[in-house]
Structure formats: structure tokens, C-alpha cells
Amino acid sequence: MGAFRLAVLGWTMVMPSLVLAQVGGVFDAADNSNSLDGKPAAIVVADINNDNHLDVVTANADTASVSVITGDGGGFMGWWGRYDAGSVPMGLAVARFDDDGNPDAVVSNGNMSALTYLKGFGEGTFEVTGDPIMLPGVCSLDPAQACNSDLPQAEDECTAAEKGECTAVAGPGAIATADLNGDGLADLxxxxxxxxxxxxxxxxxxxxGDGTFTAVAPxxxxTNSPSTPSTAGVLITDVNSDSRPDVVAANSGSSNVSVFLGDGAGGFGARIDSSVGVAPTAVAAADINEDGHPDLTISMLDGILVLTGDGQGHFTAGASAGAGNTPNGVVLTDVDKDGHVDALVSNNRSSDISVLRGNGLGGFGPARSFVADEEPLVIAAGDLDEDGFPDAVVGARNYQNAFYLPVLLNHGAGRLLAVEDLLIGQAVAATAAGDVNNDALPDLAVIFGSGADSRAQVFLAGSDGGFVVTTPVATGEYPNALALADFNRDDKLDLVTTNNHSDNVSVLLGHGDGTFDAARSSATEPKPLACAVGDFDNNRIPDLAVASTGEPGAVSILLGNGDGTLHSAATVTVQNTPLALAVGHFDGDANDDVLVANFGSNNISILLGNGDGTFRTSDPLYVGRGPASIAVLDLNRxxxxxxxxxLANEPQLNVAVYAGSAGGVTFWLSIPAGDTPSAIVARDFDGNGRPDVVVSNQVSNNITVLVGTNSNRLSRLGSVTVSRQPKTIAAADFNGDGRYDVATSNYAxxxxxxxxxxxxxxxxVLRADGNGDGRRGAADLVALQRQLADSDTGRPEDAGGGSFAAAPGVDANGDGLITLQDARATVTRIFLGS
Incomplete structure (x- = not known):
């Protein structure tokens, strides 16, 4: 079925906090339409209602319940019900524990040394049946050898040594199920x-076989560490290839795994320990190196580790691989159906799921990570849409402390239908999009770091939706804004950053292959915080406006010399804490003007360009509390x-739109976005020829989609969860499919x-089809030339509004702008055919 889709005007509707449904355009996102009754501590995928479609069951620790969510075989999960499950359910097993043929459930109760049996009725419902199943303690003497006198204590003739001391089993958690004694019945x-x-x-x-169990001594x-519970997970597998089930426990407190070899009749040999050197948080088993012996994979603090099995019950540490932040669960399955075992890893603190493709030799490739929700807690896998590829399902908590069940459908080739995270390793201050390697695909540039470790880095986009990481390059100290433009007019994009602590900007000249020269610096006013590119002196050489947050706030105008250097032309005093800039034409002439968002003054400064690098000012425009970002568009056409x-500090109507004209700027509309908007971008996201808006929200950790309507308004249609604290936003067609995508830099x-x-x-849109005839050819270069006759830059959604009409495909490289760089991209696409 693909993404969860709700047909409302052609875009996606949030249901309730993550997924966009189809309303004329669909962003890839996990289906998070199902809420859970409480905090999930365990999760199982199985056919609960006997309809031959996979369902999901979770054990919810804080509400003493299990939740059942039924599947329709198309990837859609529908809420079924909540059932009591005893106190503090921590572990969960689903199997046919009685003889009626219906799946039943057993949960472990973490605070009472017991299990609860839930009888299944075959249509998706459960009911607690029987008394709690008490777990036996560990005694210093075998019960058959102990005195065990039943006399009153005063007359008891047994000594303490004769009785033997028993310690209750504390904190039952993970559960595994299989037939351990060969009687054809499910054991635990x-x-x-x-x-x-x-x-x-x-x-x-x-x-x-009747829902009851016989317990033996544990x-x-x-060795337990009171501060680190020892057993993080348990599984049943045949580690020594004797066709008899064995038990494996992963021990966080002692940083090892313990193996108990089974004899097939319910007996187990002495414990075999294998040290792993790290504290495992979860464990899974499969033959990762394809030698015929099961191996183990454990999740740990910063990734996963393969433990290679020798077929005798011993394991040695093998290859490790990075995942997201604080992995807490791992599932082994063949995600891409290439015959090799892959790994799905839930990352608790980075809000995502990592896919690591196995190489069949005992290791995994680099992780691709996909957003689940604010805090993934448990993970499982199964083919929920019945397309032959295993999908991921996660029990997670969102930023409002509510619990949901994100479903991430599998596209194959290691990609899930969800928002993808590109790991940087440091808090990302800003991102920008542009084609830095001249392959007709826009790339992503990011900045991060502090002091001498301040860096810029580029992710080169590929047509498969993936990115290739380049080597970071040094910038000035504490970069906090960046832009891409061709400052030396060599048809190769350069990169510029504002550097807050060194009071300057750095220009890094691009080589056209994703690499850059060393930074060249130009001074600004104190504490530069934002920048925007324009042509302020009408010489067709990019210039730079820089907002600085010193006292008072100021905007420095740095004019380009055409060789990659800049010179100061003017400084304009503005209001308090200018956080953002935007360039456009707001007074009816052809000169570039500059808008300044003054966060501390709750207003916008409008700097009207004179066309020679100087500006005239007017009274600031009050727009609401906390203006943090500006996007330019022609909403009223x-x-x-x-x-x-x-507007970051407005709790409700926190996006405001103002209309420009020769007579000045007037208020047009206001509309709600998310919690604490941090950045805004405008593109034609739904492909209907009208500008739309996407807003990143720093507290609700999502983006909000506002689409342009036929009445020249905006309509709020939903939100998509991203990683934590999105700070800036960029939009471009990163995978070259003719649709504008979104990227957020996440600062947490x-x-x-x-x-x-x-x-x-x-x-x-067919990229490089500049005249809209459905083909690519020389006529499209003519359409681009005519479009640029009016201006050196333009917006694709406005392509038909100039002196010469063109089609949106004139944006040949998909960066969201019409520039001279599209000429190279048009030629590339004409001759390469893609």
C-alpha cells in the first residue's frame, strides 16, 4: 500500500503526529496513526486474529496492559483493543500455549517475580486466565535434600543449614518461547x-498444553550489578547445530553472553560465558558469516557488535558497526532480499531506526537511519504489507509523552518508507542545498563544530535517494549560517559561512566536484548570525547580506568582486537580535531588497535596495512575537x-504572510504551524503550480506542511516527525524525481x-523540460535563456509570469531556483538522458 494515505485535497494528513497522507503530494514518513495504551516494554509481530495477516502486540509497562493492533496485509494497522496483563509487564511471548489453536500471550511482571497468562480467543482479544505464574527461587540446597519441616517455628527441628536458603527471582523481563523438551508444546x-x-x-x-506451566530451578x-541489571535479553536458538534448542542470555552487568546447551529433553548443560567487552542492551541470533553456525548481534551504546559463533557454544567479538544514538534493540532479517542477514536497530536518543546491510562475511555496511518518533523503545519486524520485504514496527514515545506504533514499510535495497537521517556526529547549525558537483542533482551542505573544530561538509546526492559523504573543511569559528552561490563566476558553486565568534564570513571556492579551497575571510559587524545572497549593485555578481546580533543589531552589505572576494559597501542599523534575512523585490522595482527578522524586537526591517549596494529604510513592521525565519514567495499570484x-514565540497563529506591492507591504494571513517554528521554506511541493510552505518546529520536532490554495491562501494539512530540534530547513529535488524534498538540520x-x-x-516535473513540451532538447535551453532575460534568478513556480513563459522544468537541477547553473544541468540531462 505504501505510505499511510488519507485523501484530503491531495496531501497528507497527520494522524495524529507523524504521517502525511495523500493530498496531491506525499512526503515519505512512517505510519504513526496508531496510539498505544502505555509505555511499550516489549513487542511481538504475529497473526493474532487468524486472518493470515500479521498483527502487532505490545506489553505496556506503565498501564499493566497489552495492546493489540491488527494488520490488513497492506501495511495499514488498525487499533483493536487493550487488555489487562498484571503488574508492570516487561516481557512478552506469543504462541499457542493451550490446545484451542489460537495464539495466546504470556507477559512477565517486573515487580512481582511472576508471569501472567492471557488466553487468546482467535479474533484479536485476550483475557487473563488463572493465577499468576510464580517463578521459582534459587535455593542453596536441592528441595529433595532439604529438611522442609512443617512444624510450627517454636517446634521446628530443622536447622537453617538443613532447610537451605532460597532467593526469589527478581525483575523478570525478556521472554523467549520454543519447545525445549521435545513434547511438541511451547515452553518459556x-x-x-x-x-x-x-x-x-x-x-x-x-x-x-493447557495454559499452565511447570517451572524448574532457574x-x-x-554476577549482578545493582546499578546495571545483568540480563538484557534472552533467546532460544541452536548454537551447536545438534538440532536441539539452546538458551542464550545477554548480560549487561557482566558484559558477556551466557549459553546453556540444551539436551532436547528439557535439560541444560553448564553455563558457557563469552566476554564481549561491552554492555549489551539487546541480542539477536542468525548466521551472519554464513558458515553454518549461528552468530549473535548485540546492540550497545554506540552501535552493534557481531559475536561469531564456533558451533560449540562459544562466541568471539567480531565486526562492529555504528548505528544511531543509544541503540536499545536489534532485529536480524534479510531486509533487501539478497540472501545475506541484515540488521534493524532502534536508536533511543536519535529518534530513528538504522538499517545495516550484511555482507555475508560477518559484517555490516554503513547504516542508513530513518525517523520513527521522538524516542523508539522497542522494535520488531515482519512483512506487514505482504510484498516480500520485511517491514519495521516500533513502539515509541513522542515529545508530548504519548506512545505510538510507527510502521516503517520497506522499499527494498535497504531503504524504509520514512524520513532519513544523515549522521553528522555533531549538532548541525545550518544546512543549504545546491548542485556543488555539477551532476544536475542538488546536494546538501551543512555546518557544525566550534572553535578550531568548526567545519562545513557536503553530502553529494544520488538519483537513488542516497548521499555520498565528503571530507569536512574548516570554516571560521562557530559557523551558524551558510549559503551557496558562484562568487567567482566560474560556473561552480562556492560556500559561504557566517562565523559568530570570529566576527567574519568565510568564502570557500568550489572546484565543481564537491571539494573546496581553504576559507577566505571578510570582516562583518560583531556576532554575525545570518546571511543571504543577492545582487545588490546589479552587476550580475553575487553579493552577501549579513545580519549581526551585536548591540545594536546591524546588517553588513558585502559586495562581490567577481573573484571570490568581498568588500564592504554599507552597514545598516536594524532592531534587536536579527536572526534571519531574505532577499526579494518588495517595492515594485527590479532592485534586490532585504528583509530582516528582528527576533528581539518582534518586527521586520525592510531594506529597500537602490541598485548600487546601498539601501533606504522605513519603519519596522510588527509581525508577532519571535520572528525567526523568512521565506519569499508569490502567494497571491x-x-x-x-x-x-x-514566529517562534507565538503559540497559535505562528506563520504570518505579508503581500508585497509597489505601494508597500500589507498583512495577508496568519495560520498555525507546530510548536516553536524555527525555519520556513517555500516551494511548489505538490506540483500544482502554486507556492506551498514547509515549516520546521523546534519543540514538536516535526515539519508542518502548508499548501497554497486556489484562493491564494494557505491550508494546514499535516506534519512529519524529524529528528530532535530542527533548526534550519532547505528544500530541493535531492533524488531527481521531479519533486521538491525537504532537509532539516537538527541541533540537539x-x-x-x-x-x-x-x-x-x-x-x-520533467527536469530540463524548460518549455513544457514533455521532451528535452535545444529548445529548452532557449526557454531558460529567455527566462533569465528578466533576472539572473527566479522561482520555478513563477516561470510563466515573466516576459517569456517557461515551464517549471526550467529548474533543471532541482535546487528550487532558476539560475545560470541550470544551463549546465539542462545540457547534462539532454545528453545523458537523466
Missing amino acids: AVASAGNSEGDAKVSILFGR MITG DGADDFAVA QTSMNVSVVNNSGAAA
Whole structure:
């Protein structure tokens, strides 16, 4: 079925916080339309209602319940119900534990040393049946050898030594199920974390086939650390290839794995420990190196580690691979159906799921990570849309402390239908889009770091939706804004950053292959914080406006010399804390004007260009509390530039639009976005020829989509979750499919990444089809030349409004602008055919 889709005007509707449904354009996002009854501690994918479609069951620790969400076989999950499950459910197993043929469930109750049995009725419902299943303690003497006197204590003739001391099993958690004793009935292995009074253990319970169990003395798995519960996970697999199930426990407290070899009749051998050197948070088993012996993969603090099995029950540390921030779950499956085992990893603090493709040799390739929700807690996999590829399903918590079940459908080739995170490793201050390697695809540039470690880095886009990472290059100290433009007029994009601590801007001249020269600096006013490119002296050489937050706020105008250097032409005093700039034409003439968002003064300064690098000012325009970002667009389709402002401190109507004209700027509309808007960008995202707006929201950790309507208004249609604290936003057609995508730079220390949101459902434009005839040829170069006769730059959605009509495909490289760089991209696409 693809993405969760709700047909409302052709875009995607949030249901309730993550997924966009089809309304004329669809961004790729996980389906998060199903809420959970509480905090998920365990998750299982199985056919609960006997309809031959996979469903999902979660154990919810804080509400003493299990949730059942049924599947339709097309990837859509529908809420079914909530069922009591005893106190603090921490582990979950689903199997046919009685003889009626319906799936049942067993949960571990973390605070009562017991399990709860839930009988299934075959249509998706459960009911607690019988008394709690108590887990046996560990005794210093075998019960058959102990005195066990039943006399009253005063008359008890047994000594303490004769009785034997028993310690209760504390903190039961993870559960695995299989037939351990060969009787054809489902049995249980239950991991218990232990506490200060006893070590961690695995308890074995043999099923009787009627929903009851016979427990045997538990097996100690490792020395417990009170601050770090020892057993993080348990699984049942045949580690020594004797066709008999064995039990494996991953021990966080003792940083090892314990193996108990089974004899097939319910007995187990002595514990075999293998040190791994790190504290595992979860464990999974599969033959990763394809030698015929099961291997293990554990999740740990900063990635995953393969433990290679020798077929005798011993494991040695093998290849490791990075994932997201704080992995807490791992599933092994063949994600791309190439015959090799791959890994799905849930990352608790970076809000995403990592896909690591296996090489069949015992290792994994680099991770691709996809946003699930604010805080993934548990993960499972299954073919939920029945297309032959395993999908990921996650129990997660959002920023409002509500719990949901994101479903990330599998596109194959290691890509999930979801927002993708590009790991940077440091908090990302800003991002910008442009074709830096001249391959007709826009790339992503980011800045990060501080002091001598301040850097810019480029991610080169590929037509498959992936990116190639380049080597970071040094900038000035504490870069906080960047832009891309051809400052030395060599038809290769250069990069410029504002550097807050060194009070300057750095220009890095591009080589046209994704690499850059060393930075050249030009001084600005104190504490530069934002920049925007324009042609302020009408010589067709890019210039730069720089906003500085010193006292008072100021905008420096740096004119380009055409060789990559800049010279200061003017400084204009503005209001308090100028955070953002935008360039457009707001007074009816052809000169570039500059808008300044004064965050501390709640207003906009309008600097009207004279065409010679100087500006005249007017009274500031009050726009609302906390203007943080500006996007230029022609919303009312009158040929004059309008602008939209993101208002970070307005709780409700936090996007305001103002219309420009020769007579001045007037208020047009206001509309709600998300919680604390941080950045705003305008493009024709739904492909209907009208500008739309996407807003990043720093507290709600999402983007909001506002689409342009036939009545020249904006309509709020939904939101898509990205990683934490999106700070800036860029939009371009990164995968070259004719639709504008979105990227956010995420500033939280737990994220340290860029989220890329692919647009997969809008009407596609044929890039380099400048005249709109559905073909590529020399006539399209003529259309581009005529479009640029009016101006050196323009917007594709306005292509038909100048002296010569063109089509949106005139934006040949998909960067969202019509510039001379599109000439090279047009030629590239004509001759390469893509």
C-alpha cells in the first residue's frame, strides 16, 4: 500500500503526529496513526486474529496492559483493543500455549517475580486466565535434600543449614518461547535482571498444553550489578547445530553472553560465558558469516557488535558497526532480499531506526537511519504489507509523552518508507542545498563544530535517494549560517559561512566536484548570525547580506568582486537580535531588497535596495512575537514578491504572510504551524503550480506542511516527525524525481544529524523540460535563456509570469531556483538522458 494515505485535497494528513497522507503530494514518513495504551516494554509481530495477516502486540509497562493492533496485509494497522496483563509487564511471548489453536500471550511482571497468562480467543482479544505464574527461587540446597519441616517455628527441628536458603527471582523481563523438551508444546525461557539480593537468572518453564506451566530451578546467568541489571535479553536458538534448542542470555552487568546447551529433553548443560567487552542492551541470533553456525548481534551504546559463533557454544567479538544514538534493540532479517542477514536497530536518543546491510562475511555496511518518533523503545519486524520485504514496527514515545506504533514499510535495497537521517556526529547549525558537483542533482551542505573544530561538509546526492559523504573543511569559528552561490563566476558553486565568534564570513571556492579551497575571510559587524545572497549593485555578481546580533543589531552589505572576494559597501542599523534575512523585490522595482527578522524586537526591517549596494529604510513592521525565519514567495499570484514569517514565540497563529506591492507591504494571513517554528521554506511541493510552505518546529520536532490554495491562501494539512530540534530547513529535488524534498538540520546533542524528507507523491516535473513540451532538447535551453532575460534568478513556480513563459522544468537541477547553473544541468540531462 505504501505510505499511510488519507485523501484530503491531495496531501497528507497527520494522524495524529507523524504521517502525511495523500493530498496531491506525499512526503515519505512512517505510519504513526496508531496510539498505544502505555509505555511499550516489549513487542511481538504475529497473526493474532487468524486472518493470515500479521498483527502487532505490545506489553505496556506503565498501564499493566497489552495492546493489540491488527494488520490488513497492506501495511495499514488498525487499533483493536487493550487488555489487562498484571503488574508492570516487561516481557512478552506469543504462541499457542493451550490446545484451542489460537495464539495466546504470556507477559512477565517486573515487580512481582511472576508471569501472567492471557488466553487468546482467535479474533484479536485476550483475557487473563488463572493465577499468576510464580517463578521459582534459587535455593542453596536441592528441595529433595532439604529438611522442609512443617512444624510450627517454636517446634521446628530443622536447622537453617538443613532447610537451605532460597532467593526469589527478581525483575523478570525478556521472554523467549520454543519447545525445549521435545513434547511438541511451547515452553518459556524468562530472563530476570536480578537485584542487590541476587544474581540475574534465566527461568525455564515447561508448557503443559493447557495454559499452565511447570517451572524448574532457574539458571544463574551472571554476577549482578545493582546499578546495571545483568540480563538484557534472552533467546532460544541452536548454537551447536545438534538440532536441539539452546538458551542464550545477554548480560549487561557482566558484559558477556551466557549459553546453556540444551539436551532436547528439557535439560541444560553448564553455563558457557563469552566476554564481549561491552554492555549489551539487546541480542539477536542468525548466521551472519554464513558458515553454518549461528552468530549473535548485540546492540550497545554506540552501535552493534557481531559475536561469531564456533558451533560449540562459544562466541568471539567480531565486526562492529555504528548505528544511531543509544541503540536499545536489534532485529536480524534479510531486509533487501539478497540472501545475506541484515540488521534493524532502534536508536533511543536519535529518534530513528538504522538499517545495516550484511555482507555475508560477518559484517555490516554503513547504516542508513530513518525517523520513527521522538524516542523508539522497542522494535520488531515482519512483512506487514505482504510484498516480500520485511517491514519495521516500533513502539515509541513522542515529545508530548504519548506512545505510538510507527510502521516503517520497506522499499527494498535497504531503504524504509520514512524520513532519513544523515549522521553528522555533531549538532548541525545550518544546512543549504545546491548542485556543488555539477551532476544536475542538488546536494546538501551543512555546518557544525566550534572553535578550531568548526567545519562545513557536503553530502553529494544520488538519483537513488542516497548521499555520498565528503571530507569536512574548516570554516571560521562557530559557523551558524551558510549559503551557496558562484562568487567567482566560474560556473561552480562556492560556500559561504557566517562565523559568530570570529566576527567574519568565510568564502570557500568550489572546484565543481564537491571539494573546496581553504576559507577566505571578510570582516562583518560583531556576532554575525545570518546571511543571504543577492545582487545588490546589479552587476550580475553575487553579493552577501549579513545580519549581526551585536548591540545594536546591524546588517553588513558585502559586495562581490567577481573573484571570490568581498568588500564592504554599507552597514545598516536594524532592531534587536536579527536572526534571519531574505532577499526579494518588495517595492515594485527590479532592485534586490532585504528583509530582516528582528527576533528581539518582534518586527521586520525592510531594506529597500537602490541598485548600487546601498539601501533606504522605513519603519519596522510588527509581525508577532519571535520572528525567526523568512521565506519569499508569490502567494497571491500578482507578480510581486510576498513573504512568510515563522514566529517562534507565538503559540497559535505562528506563520504570518505579508503581500508585497509597489505601494508597500500589507498583512495577508496568519495560520498555525507546530510548536516553536524555527525555519520556513517555500516551494511548489505538490506540483500544482502554486507556492506551498514547509515549516520546521523546534519543540514538536516535526515539519508542518502548508499548501497554497486556489484562493491564494494557505491550508494546514499535516506534519512529519524529524529528528530532535530542527533548526534550519532547505528544500530541493535531492533524488531527481521531479519533486521538491525537504532537509532539516537538527541541533540537539542527541540527534547530531540532518533529516531528509522525500516527496514521493506530488505531480512530478520533467527536469530540463524548460518549455513544457514533455521532451528535452535545444529548445529548452532557449526557454531558460529567455527566462533569465528578466533576472539572473527566479522561482520555478513563477516561470510563466515573466516576459517569456517557461515551464517549471526550467529548474533543471532541482535546487528550487532558476539560475545560470541550470544551463549546465539542462545540457547534462539532454545528453545523458537523466
